Amino acid sequence: MKAAQITRYGGQDVMVVNDDAPKPMIADDQVLVEVSAAGLNPFDWKVREGYVQDFITLSLPATLGGDVAGTVAEVGANVKDFTVGQAVYGSANAAAGQGSFAEFTAVSASQLATMPEQLDYMQAAALPLAATSAYQALVEHMQLQAGQKVLIHGGAGGIGSLAIEIAKSCGAYVATTVAADNTDFVTELGADEVIDYKTQDFANSLHDYDAVFDTVGGETNAKSYQVLKPGGVLVSMVEPADDEKVEQAGITYIYQSSQATTARLQKVSQLISAGDLTVVVAKVFPLEQASEALEYLKTGHPKGKVVLRVKP
Numbered sequence: 001m002k003a004a005q006i007t008r009y010g011g012q013d014v015m016v017v018n019d020d021a022p023k024p025m026i027a028d029d030q031v032l033v034e035v036s037a038a039g040l041n042p043f044d045w046k047v048r049e050g051y052v053q054d055f056i057t058l059s060l061p062a063t064l065g066g067d068v069a070g071t072v073a074e075v076g077a078n079v080k081d082f083t084v085g086q087a088v089y090g091s092a093n094a095a096a097g098q099g100s101f102a103e104f105t106a107v108s109a110s111q112l113a114t115m116p117e118q119l120d121y122m123q124a125a126a127l128p129l130a131a132t133s134a135y136q137a138l139v140e141h142m143q144l145q146a147g148q149k150v151l152i153h154g155g156a157g158g159i160g161s162l163a164i165e166i167a168k169s170c171g172a173y174v175a176t177t178v179a180a181d182n183t184d185f186v187t188e189l190g191a192d193e194v195i196d197y198k199t200q201d202f203a204n205s206l207h208d209y210d211a212v213f214d215t216v217g218g219e220t221n222a223k224s225y226q227v228l229k230p231g232g233v234l235v236s237m238v239e240p241a242d243d244e245k246v247e248q249a250g251i252t253y254i255y256q257s258s259q260a261t262t263a264r265l266q267k268v269s270q271l272i273s274a275g276d277l278t279v280v281v282a283k284v285f286p287l288e289q290a291s292e293a294l295e296y297l298k299t300g301h302p303k304g305k306v307v308l309r310v311k312p
Helices: 042-048 121-125 128-141 158-169 180-189 218-227 243-249 262-273 287-299
Strands: 003-006 015-018 030-039 067-075 087-091 104-108 112-114 149-153 173-178 193-196 209-214 228-236 252-255 281-286 305-309
Touching: 003 287, 015 287, 030 087, 030 121, 030 128, 042 287, 067 104, 067 121, 067 128, 087 104, 087 121, 087 128, 087 262, 112 262, 121 281, 121 305, 128 158, 128 209, 128 228, 128 262, 149 158, 149 218, 158 173, 158 180, 158 262, 173 180, 180 193, 209 218, 218 228, 218 243, 228 243, 281 287, 287 305
Parallel strands: 149 173, 149 209, 173 193, 209 228, 228 252, 281 305
Antiparallel strands: 003 015, 030 067, 030 104, 030 305, 067 087, 087 112
């Protein structure tokens, strides 16, 4: 089968398209998905460049890609909820080097769901990690309620843009940090207050917030403590807690490890069906241009998600 793989760690030149990659074998609890589209995430280029070598050991050449949308080609012996030919979306095992940048990928049945009928494969592939990460943070961890105030950092990105809509579906007041040229984009998504992170200090203008969702880290994370009221919740996907600051601020801090489970994917599908969640695909590349697509994701600051078209 055809697959976009890294042969070593490094920059854009380390990814090649292999026309003779072995077709995955599935375990009893897995589903073989014929891939129509694969969504890209920052995790993919970080793996490519070797930033996660201390945590993940890959056998090279390795196929990257977590987000997947396609059709069921085969089901494992213990899989009861999926049938051959069914349109599905979910999370492939990129951490094992058997990801979705390929014509076929093996996916755990516990990380797969029926694809929303309102979406095409490109749109569905943009959703799994980003949408379930936002849902996990805002609904499960923050338990966001109508009338509460939440600050979402990076609101124009793949996760942030979906988080804005999920927060609005909860009835929350939403502030977000973006570059100035993304103001109209996030306002259309429903943001009530927009902070230009390049010229404005959000910590000086936002106070007594119930929650903060951080996908940026660094100084942005450090300043977020002072935005929250006592008893508030800060959820970060990138930065562990500063225990001293947490105690001083009197807040709850959650360092989120995201996972696209079937249950969360089904909740995302419900939001799609209800019209509460839209999918913004910034750009689509063919599988043969996977290397260029990763570089665009890394350097292009896309509005929404970048997707690979695997099946013509």
